[in-house]
Amino acid sequence: MTRDLHLVSTRSVAAVMPENGAVDCAALLDGLALPLDAASLPDATRQVIAACPSLPQPGGGHTLARWQFLAGLAGRDLSLVKIYEAHADALAILAEIGAPRTCAAGADSATPPIWAVWAARAPHDDLRFTHTRGSNDETRVLLSGTKPWCSGAAFVTHALVTCIDDEGRDWLAALxxxxxxxxxxxxGWEAVGMAATRSVEVEVRNAHATLIGASGAYLRRAGFWQGGAGIGACWYGAAAALAVHLRHAAQRRDDPHLHAHLGAADTALVAARAVLREAAQHLDAHPQDDAMTLALRVRAAVESAVETVLTACARGLGAGPYCRDAWFARMAADLPVFVRQSHAERDLAALAKAVAERGEDWAL
Structure with a gap:
């Protein structure tokens, strides 16, 4: 066992993904039976990372391509995009903050690592570090504590984890x-929706890790809210995939109520898509701006579309696909859990405060 880190380069994006994000996700997942479960998710994740080891950096000129890829993958399987998005986010964080350049390969190059980002905090046993030791451009520490909500813990190889020092200051470490x-x-994981991710608690006791960046850098960086907005692309991709089933039903049945539900879903999705595209364009044009208001607006718009589509599917399609279509049933169970990464009214209140302070008048 080695404690060294094995980092995936983010400089080969053009080689693995078209700039328009138009990767054939069906071909990418060839040979996999969907929906995935806890047994098949690890191999599926490795298959996707092998094909697309990294994505364009948020705010780097191709944000829409990044989001299009995430939306396409989400439309296939939400547990898979949950793990892959975190992996891509970790690489973006390392590229933005600056990973230690002396990190050696800790795994065979044929089996690249799977990264996670675990930033949730345990209320009574927060992860903290002691015994710092510096060498070259690295600061190595010993971590102890508990991390909750650790998606993919059973098979990811490395995690970026938030932690604190003896003075309570926030840090990020590579574990x-x-x-x-x-x-x-x-x-810590009894979920039905998103069950395959097994987002359990991880106990850490005197484990070796490397600090990434300065204290507070994780939250201060421009990419924090850029990444938060990108989660909306995952929600959107799943909702759009469910709406396709609604459209197919409307093509077969001349039912005015079904058509009304499809119209509601279409209106919501087109509006959310416009918000996502405008946001991606803005982030690429202003990559160093504080994107909190933009991210909260994107997430709220997409969450509203998700709720509209879920209601439209339930009322327009009835119980049939929920009981007889394994993929649809899993997606419809997973999406309400995944979208709860939103903080609902708390996020709306924060958005309202920002809008009020800025004096937004919503001119066209």
Missing amino acids: PLDQPGVTVTGR
Whole structure:
């Protein structure tokens, strides 16, 4: 076992993904049975990372391509995009903050690592570090504590984790998971929706890690809210995929109520799509701006579309696909859980405060 990090370069994006994001996700997932479960998700994740090891950097000129890829993958399987998006986010964070340049390969190049980002905090056992040791451009620490909500903990190889020092200051650390001080528990995940991600608690006791950036850098960076907006693309892709089933039904049945539900879904999705496209364009034009208001607006618009599509599918399609179509049933169960990454009214209140302070008049 090695404690060194193995980083995937983010400089080969053009080689793995067209700039318009038009990757054939069906071909990418060839040979996989959807929906995925906890047993098939690890291999599926490795298959996608092998084909597309990285995505364009948010705010780097091709944000829409990044989001189009995430939306396309989400439209196939939400557990898969949950893990892959975190992997891509981790690489974006490392590129933005600056990963230690002396990190050696900790795994064979034929099996690249799977990264996670675990930023949730345990209320009574927050992850903290002690015993710092610097060498060259690295600061190595020992981590102890508990991390909740650790998606993919059973098979990811490395995680970027938030932690605190003895003075309570926030830090980000890169934690290799294949070491004696890391224990993946079975606690904290009883979900039906998103069950395959097994987002359990991870116990960390005197585990070796490397600090990434300065104290507070994770939250201060421009990419924090850029990445938060990108989650909306995942929600959108799943909602659009469900709406396709609604459209297919409307093509077969001359039912005015079904058609009305399709009209509601279409209106919501087209509006959310416009918000996503405008946001991507703005981030590329102003990559260093504070994107909090933009991200909150994007997420709220897409969440509203998700709720409209879920209601339209339920009322327009009835119980049939929920009971007889394995893919539809899983997607319809997964999406309400995934979208709860939103903080609902708390986020809307924060958006309202920003809008009020700026004096938005919504001129066309």
